Each structure stands twice: as C-alpha cells, then as structure tokens.
Amino acid sequence: MAEQPPLQLVGRPDTAIVSTSTALVPVRAAVVCHDVNGYYRALGVTPGATRRELLAAYTARDGQSDARLTYVFHQLLNADTRARYDAAPLGQPFPDRYVHAELLRRASRFASAHNAVHGTRDTAADILKSHGLGPEEPKNEFLDSTPGDRFSDDGTRDRQPSPSSSETRPYSYLLLASTCDDVSRMDQWREGLGRALAARNCPRFAVGFHGIPGQPFFVAKDLGTPVFFLHEGQPVTEELIAAAATAAVG
Numbered sequence: 001m002a003e004q005p006p007l008q009l010v011g012r013p014d015t016a017i018v019s020t021s022t023a024l025v026p027v028r029a030a031v032v033c034h035d036v037n038g039y040y041r042a043l044g045v046t047p048g049a050t051r052r053e054l055l056a057a058y059t060a061r062d063g064q065s066d067a068r069l070t071y072v073f074h075q076l077l078n079a080d081t082r083a084r085y086d087a088a089p090l091g092q093p094f095p096d097r098y099v100h101a102e103l104l105r106r107a108s109r110f111a112s113a114h115n116a117v118h119g120t121r122d123t124a125a126d127i128l129k130s131h132g133l134g135p136e137e138p139k140n141e142f143l144d145s146t147p148g149d150r151f152s153d154d155g156t157r158d159r160q161p162s163p164s165s166s167e168t169r170p171y172s173y174l175l176l177a178s179t180c181d182d183v184s185r186m187d188q189w190r191e192g193l194g195r196a197l198a199a200r201n202c203p204r205f206a207v208g209f210h211g212i213p214g215q216p217f218f219v220a221k222d223l224g225t226p227v228f229f230l231h232e233g234q235p236v237t238e239e240l241i242a243a244a245a246t247a248a249v250g
Contacts, residue, residue: 033086037094039072047086051077071097174208180232182209188236193228196245202226205248216240219248 033040033047040047043057054076063069075096076082088094107127114122173186190207197205210218210229217240220227226248230236 034088034090036088036090036092037072037085037096037099039076039085042069042072043076068098174206174227174229176208176210176212176229178209178211178232180209180211182232185236186230189228189230189241192236192238192241193245196241197249200245200249202245202249217244217247219244 035041035047040049043049043054043061043063045053045057049057054073058069058073061069063073075085085094093099107125108123111122111127114120114127173190186207186209193205193207197203204225206225206227208227208229209232211232212218216231216234218229220229228244228248230240234240
C-alpha cells in the first residue's frame with residue numbers, strides 16, 4: 001500500500017480545524033523563529049508554546065524571583081511584541097531592555113577609550129547617536145499581558161499565532177497531496193458547505209484541497225470534525241456540495 005501523503009496546513013494552526021469563518025488565509029511561507037535574544041531558551045520552551053505553557057515554564061523555574069525571566073515572560077505574553085520578536089532575523093538582536101543596557105555598556109567603554117586617546121568628552125549617548133541609535137530604553141509593551149489565573153479557557157486565545165501580515169484572514173484550510181492556492185474556489189466550497197451543513201445541524205467543519213486522482217471530493221474526520229476535501233481541479237457546484245454534505249451527515 002502506498003504511503004499516504006502528509007497533510008499540509010495553510011495559514012494559522014489555531015483556527016484550522018473548525019473552518020466556519022467566511023474568509024480564508026492566503027498561502028504564506030512558514031515563519032522561522034531564530035530566538036535571537038534567547039527568550040524561549042531561557043524559559044525552556046519551543047517557539048510554538050502556548051500562553052499556558054509559557055506560564056507553566058515560568059512557574060517551574062521560579063520566574064517570580066528572577067528579574068530577567070519575568071521580563072522575558074511578559075515580553076512573550078504580549079502578542080504584538082511576540083510576533084515582532086519571532087520575526088527578528090538571525091544575527092539581529094531584538095531591541096529590549098537588556099539589549100539596550102548592553103549597548104550602553106559597550107558604548108561607555110568605547111567612549112572612555114576614545115576620550116583617553118583623543119582628549120574628547122564623548123558620552124555613551126554620543127556614541128549611540130553616531131550609530132543612529134537613541135539613548136532611550138525601549139518601553140515595556142505588556143498591554144495584553146494577563147495574570148495566570150485569568151488566562152482564557154476558550155482554547156483559542158490561549159494559543160500564539162504566527163506573525164502575520166495585514167492580509168491575514170480569520171481561518172485556514174488543509175492541503176492533501178496538493179499545492180492549490182485557489183482561495184476564491186475554496187471560499188465558494190466553504191460557504192456552500194456552511195449553508196448545506198447548517199440545515200443538517202452540523203455547524204463545525206473544516207475544508208481543504210486534495211490532489212488524489214478520481215475523487216471530486218472526499219470527507220475525512222479530525223477529532224470528530226468532518227474535513228471536506230475538494231479536488232484541486234474540480235469546479236464547485238451545488239450538486240457537489242449537496243453530495244458532500246450527504247456523505248458526511250446524511
């Protein structure tokens with residue numbers, strides 16, 4: 001028996017299984033987090049850790065007694081800060097309080113050595129300014145940080161989405177042996193199934209494209225949720241929608 005090709009997720013993993021929104025996530029390259037300041041290493045978690053996993057790691061390491069771990073924890077709790085941190089390129093530190101302090105120390109040492117040789121009176125701020133940097137410490141951006149006992153229990157906001165552009169739409173779809181990115185046709189497929197399945201009392205479902213020959217569509221199950229795969233070359237018709245809905249729930 002031939003090995004079944006793996007599923008590929010297009011878009012955000014936190015919203016892929018239940019694709020009940022009316023919009024799709026465009027195909028985007030996967031974001032690689034280089035952990036440039038060692039935030040995840042300090043907590044001992046992977047870049048994909050949820051907020052709850054961050055809290056568990058922070059607590060296990062007695063982070064309350066460690067100023068840097070507390071700072072790192074709150075940096076990662078802020079969704080905007082975390083998204084920018086995850087997108088920081090390799091070899092370029094993310095500007096935070098500790099990076100700023102290290103820059104000031106190095107600038108101060110350089111200024112002292114330069115002044116001793118040249119008789120100047122440059123300060124650390126002068127050195128930073130000459131490199132296009134300001135002396136101000138980055139502001140703390142903990143706007144959406146939440147105490148541990150108030151973390152969301154809805155199973156979605158607890159997850160950390162990948163950094164995304166302004167084009168990102170609310171949900172994802174799945175690919176099986178396919179690289180099809182026809183989001184317009186997928187939108188038709190999802191919306192038609194939404195109408196057909198609502199009449200059959202099945203509000204939860206996911207959608208995707210497949211490339212297996214000879215099957216206009218097929219229905220799989222993921223943790224009890226039906227996933228409706230449309231063949232990558234198949235036009236969407238009302239007849240096909242009705243057949244798929246009947247195949248799933250009768």
